[in-house]
Amino acid sequence: MAPSEKNEIENFIRLLSKLPGLGPRSGRRAALEIIKRKDQLLTPLRESFIEISEKIIVCENCNNIDVISPCSICTDVRRDESIICVVEEVSDLWAIERSGAVKGYYHILGGVLNALDGIGPDQLHINNLNKRIKENQVSEVILALSATIDGQTTMHYLSDLLQNDKIRISKLAHGIPVGGELDYLDDGTLMQAIVSRTNTD
Ligand SMILES: [Zn+2]
Known part of the structure; x- marks a missing residue:
């Protein structure tokens, strides 16, 4: 089969395949499922897409x-x-909200610093973070950023930038996940867990 590029079904598959977690194979399966279930999926999806956009x-x-x-x-x-x-992306805000652990407000940076990709402070939403902190009664900034090199670089940058006597700047602890067994952890996680060890009660 050599479908033409203008074929509507192939176009639909191509678009679906671009979604995170889907490649061409899963994209084809998803497309077929959506097309087959017109009333349950195709029509509601169409309406939802229009509403969202x-x-x-x-x-x-x-x-x-x-x-x-x-x-x-x-x-x-x-x-x-x-x-x-402070989080990198909306998906991080959603994850923290699901945990129910933060009762405060959020600030989404829109990414992390990365010199190679040309992402500097001006490419992130840092100015309005500073403004919000100054204009509101903020006493703690939680830097909930990824434990990646870029995430940690951003964390250091922000903690230097926001440093002042009135604000506590905290970061997430890194370590063993709840229910995690030691020999399943990667070396970096295990090392972080040992480095950030705490006293037993
Ligand atoms: Zn908001």
């Missing part, structure tokens, strides 16, 4: 995505205004 906006305050700006997190008055949790 028309309504989603970026929060002017924290750079989260929502249908309102400021977003539903920034406008939630039950949160603790003394805490701002």
Whole structure:
């Protein structure tokens, strides 16, 4: 089979294959499933895509995505205004929200520093983070960034930048995942866990 590039089904597969976690093979399977289940999947997906593309906006305050700006997190008055949790992407905000561990507000950087890719401080949402901290009663900034080299570089950059007497700057602990067995850990995680060991109660 040599489908032409203009074939609608091939085009649909090509687009689906670009999604994270899907390659051409999974893209084909997903496309077929969607096409076969017109009422349950195809039509609702079509409506959802239209809605999403028309309504989603970026929060002017924290750079989260929502249908309102400021977003539903920034406008939630039950949160603790003394805490701002800084994350790389919206997916990180979602993960932390699922954990329920942070009761404060968020700030999405939109990435991390990476000299090779040309991502400097100006490419990230750092200016408005500084502004938010100065204009609000913030007493703690949690730098919830990845344990990658770029994530850690960004963390050091931000902790130097935001350093002042009134603010506690914290970072996530790295170590053994809950339920994790030692011999399954990679060397870096195990080393971090040993380096950041704490006293037993
Ligand atoms: Zn927001």
